Amino acid sequence: MIDCLWMVPLLPFAGFVSLFVSGGRLRAPVVAAIGAGSVGLAALLAGAIAVDYLAVVPPGGAVRQVLWHWMTVDGFTPSITLYLDRLSLVMMLVVTGVGFLIHLYSTEFMAGDEGYNRFFAYMNLFVGFMLVLVLAGDLLVLFVGWEGVGLCSYLLIGHWYRDAANGLAARKAFFVTRVGDAAFLVGLLVLFTQLGTTDIALLLQEAVKRWPAGSTFAVATAALLLGGALGKSAQLPLQTWLPDAMAGPTPVSALIHAATMVTAGVYLIARMHPLYELAPLVQLTVGVLGALTLLLAAIAALGQTDIKRILAYSTMSQIGYMFLALGAGAWPAAIFHFMTHAFFKALLFLAAGVVTLSLHHERDIFQMGGLRREQPLAFWAFLIGSAALAALPWVTAGYYSKGLILERAWGAGPAGYWLWAAGALGAFLTALYIFRAVFIVFFGELRTRPSGTHGLRMGVPLMVLAVLSIGGGWLDVPSLLEPLFGTQVAAPPAGSSMARVPEMLVTGLALLGVCLAYVLYLWRPDLRVRWLALPGIARLQRLSFSGLGFDRLYDRVLVRPFLWLVRVNRDDIFDAAYNLVASGIRLAHHGLSGTQTGVLRWYAAGMVFGTVLLLGVAVWG
Amino acid sequence: MTATLTDHALLIAVVLLVLGVSGVLVRRNLLFILMSLEIMLNAAGLAFVAAGARWAQADGQIMFILIITLAAAEVAIGLALALRIYRHFRTLDADALSGMRG
Numbered sequence: 001m002i003d004c005l006w007m008v009p010l011l012p013f014a015g016f017v018s019l020f021v022s023g024g025r026l027r028a029p030v031v032a033a034i035g036a037g038s039v040g041l042a043a044l045l046a047g048a049i050a051v052d053y054l055a056v057v058p059p060g061g062a063v064r065q066v067l068w069h070w071m072t073v074d075g076f077t078p079s080i081t082l083y084l085d086r087l088s089l090v091m092m093l094v095v096t097g098v099g100f101l102i103h104l105y106s107t108e109f110m111a112g113d114e115g116y117n118r119f120f121a122y123m124n125l126f127v128g129f130m131l132v133l134v135l136a137g138d139l140l141v142l143f144v145g146w147e148g149v150g151l152c153s154y155l156l157i158g159h160w161y162r163d164a165a166n167g168l169a170a171r172k173a174f175f176v177t178r179v180g181d182a183a184f185l186v187g188l189l190v191l192f193t194q195l196g197t198t199d200i201a202l203l204l205q206e207a208v209k210r211w212p213a214g215s216t217f218a219v220a221t222a223a224l225l226l227g228g229a230l231g232k233s234a235q236l237p238l239q240t241w242l243p244d245a246m247a248g249p250t251p252v253s254a255l256i257h258a259a260t261m262v263t264a265g266v267y268l269i270a271r272m273h274p275l276y277e278l279a280p281l282v283q284l285t286v287g288v289l290g291a292l293t294l295l296l297a298a299i300a301a302l303g304q305t306d307i308k309r310i311l312a313y314s315t316m317s318q319i320g321y322m323f324l325a326l327g328a329g330a331w332p333a334a335i336f337h338f339m340t341h342a343f344f345k346a347l348l349f350l351a352a353g354v355v356t357l358s359l360h361h362e363r364d365i366f367q368m369g370g371l372r373r374e375q376p377l378a379f380w381a382f383l384i385g386s387a388a389l390a391a392l393p394w395v396t397a398g399y400y401s402k403g404l405i406l407e408r409a410w411g412a413g414p415a416g417y418w419l420w421a422a423g424a425l426g427a428f429l430t431a432l433y434i435f436r437a438v439f440i441v442f443f444g445e446l447r448t449r450p451s452g453t454h455g456l457r458m459g460v461p462l463m464v465l466a467v468l469s470i471g472g473g474w475l476d477v478p479s480l481l482e483p484l485f486g487t488q489v490a491a492p493p494a495g496s497s498m499a500r501v502p503e504m505l506v507t508g509l510a511l512l513g514v515c516l517a518y519v520l521y522l523w524r525p526d527l528r529v530r531w532l533a534l535p536g537i538a539r540l541q542r543l544s545f546s547g548l549g550f551d552r553l554y555d556r557v558l559v560r561p562f563l564w565l566v567r568v569n570r571d572d573i574f575d576a577a578y579n580l581v582a583s584g585i586r587l588a589h590h591g592l593s594g595t596q597t598g599v600l601r602w603y604a605a606g607m608v609f610g611t612v613l614l615l616g617v618a619v620w621g
Numbered sequence: 622m623t624a625t626l627t628d629h630a631l632l633i634a635v636v637l638l639v640l641g642v643s644g645v646l647v648r649r650n651l652l653f654i655l656m657s658l659e660i661m662l663n664a665a666g667l668a669f670v671a672a673g674a675r676w677a678q679a680d681g682q683i684m685f686i687l688i689i690t691l692a693a694a695e696v697a698i699g700l701a702l703a704l705r706i707y708r709h710f711r712t713l714d715a716d717a718l719s720g721m722r723g
Contacts, residue, residue, distance in 0.1 A: 596721065597719065598719030599715070599716055601649070601715060
């Protein structure tokens with residue numbers, strides 16, 4: 001079965017090609033069958049491959065599959081290589097599994113949309129590129145997948161392109177991630193010129209062999225790759241695109257902007273982890289940026305009124321946790337949190353999709369309310385997802401993954417305590433903002449009556465993801481991944497009563513957040529009104545609503561100076577030179593086209609005149 | 622053949638050619654333009670024959686036969702085109718057919 005690895009990315013690509021070529025001539029059920037079916041088959045195949053892999057772990061823990069040689073230029077022979085080890089196995093399973101559930105959901109969610117065919121074509125293309133990204137054995141191939149998912153993200157954010165705002169959001173996402181991608185590309189080229197190969201396994205071996213810890217090249221390349229990861233994963237300072245990316249359809253937000261693509265940065269750093277171990281300073285930066293992002297995004301999420309923007313900031317914040325884990329050297333914990341996050345955040349988005357669909361795409365949470373009885377499935381799904389996001393103890397997946405991250409951060413040396421403190425504060429804020437949404441949307445009085453109901457194709461993915469959000473934490477992914485990464489961080493000594501204190505503190509903070517949300521938004525709303533009346537609070541709320549003003553900052557510092565430069569530079573001397581050439585040609589054109597009278601005799605006269613002239617030159621010249 | 626005769630023959634050829642050229646340039650009816658072209662071809666033929674006689678070479682007469690053949694082919698195509706043009710535009714006025722004006 002492992003030999004069929006190449007078919008896993010091929011299936012979604014085949015789905016894309018058949019949908020794209022058909023160009024909307026297929027009927028909707030056929031489109032749905034191809035779109036969801038190709039990803040479903042890929043998921044089944046991925047499952048079979050996982051069973052094979054785990055039954056007999058291949059020597060070295062990895063399978064390489066060289067498909068073909070890309071090119072041969074002066075000894076440089078990158079090849080299209082698929083590489084399956086424990087890390088890419090987990091990523092592949094999550095991408096195909098969650099991807100299939102979201103495709104299934106979309107078949108009903110997008111029903112009646114005029115771009116139904118286009119939507120599924122691009123979704124399939126996305127899954128294909130994402131699989132290329134996670135299965136790539138060569139950094140160049142990984143880069144192809146990396147750019148491919150960025151393209152699909154752009155295409156799908158702008159799915160409803162008739163609204164200009166959606167197109168702008170798509171462009172913003174593309175430009176901002178492009179900044180990071182440029183850094184990634186430079187880092188890739190530096191790695192290649194220094195180490196002479198782009199094969200990831202060879203590259204890391206060479207790097208460890210040649211570069212001492214903290215050497216310039218190790219730090220520079222690690223920092224450049226980090227730049228790419230920051231852009232893709234919407235971390236400080238390249239985070240501004242993600243909230244606007246919510247302009248896309250909800251399944252797109254669930255698949256691309258929550259579960260898979262935005263975590264590509266985490267995957268990249270985990271995949272290149274030996275490089276980061278050579279550059280401890282950069283690794284610490286990863287952790288610090290993650291901690292900052294998780295706090296800022298959580299604060300921004302508190303002030304949002306759009307349910308999807310709350311979830312977008314929450315995604316940013318949770319990826320902040322993953323970066324924090326990477327910074328603390330807890331690689332398996334980061335991937336574990338990626339997996340549980342994919343489950344519960346996809347669940348939250350899909351549940352929010354059910355709600356907004358029944359309210360005619362109303363996204364303002366203050367227009368919702370009391371939907372508990374009207375939408376029981378969405379309510380329970382959202383509640384389970386929120387509980388997992390807030391890491392409520394024992395029965396949620398998020399509790400185990402987030403707990404592991406904080407436990408490892410606590411044990412990661414002096415900087416680790418600060419990271420832990422940020423994570424713990426983040427746990428409180430997370431519980432507060434997500435249960436704020438839960439209490440406003442599903443409790444209280446009914447503000448807008450929902451219409452319509454959802455069928456099985458939307459219900460089943462919700463149920464499966466809910467089960468995974470509860471049970472996903474019991475899958476022992478960290479110890480599956482340990483052999484790949486080695487044990488970087490010693491686990492705190494078990495059994496001592498002191499070791500449990502930080503963990504209990506975090507749990508306590510999360511529960512406190514839920515209680516505070518209950519008090520402020522359900523039990524005593526008057527307290528909230530009095531709190532908002534305090535001086536300065538309204539400004540704080542506006543700041544939080546605008547995502548801490550980063551959009552304005554970038555507009556002032558980058559966009560406006562650039563536009564000014566463009567305006568100033570519009571009529572420069574070079575343009576004048578080119579305009580002269582253009583107007584000269586236009587003049588000659590007008591002069592010569594006058595001779596084309598269309599009168600036959602005029603042409604004959606011209607020919608006679610020319611002949612006489614030539615003869616005269618030949619005879620007397 | 623004496624030099625004087627050759628001179629006369631060439632003079633006639635030049636006159637014929639000028640007649641043909643001015644016919645092409647002055648006439649507006651396609652049929653007359655075709656006829657003027659024939660005159661020009663004959664002028665060239667006469668020049669060939671005269672030159673062949675002057676130097677007692679057969680080449681001039683061979684060229685003349687070639688020109689006659691060419692003229693026959695040209696007339697066949699030219700008349701066919703003129704017919705089609707007349708059917709299509711209901712006119713043979715060359716100045717009216719100025720659809721290729723730039």
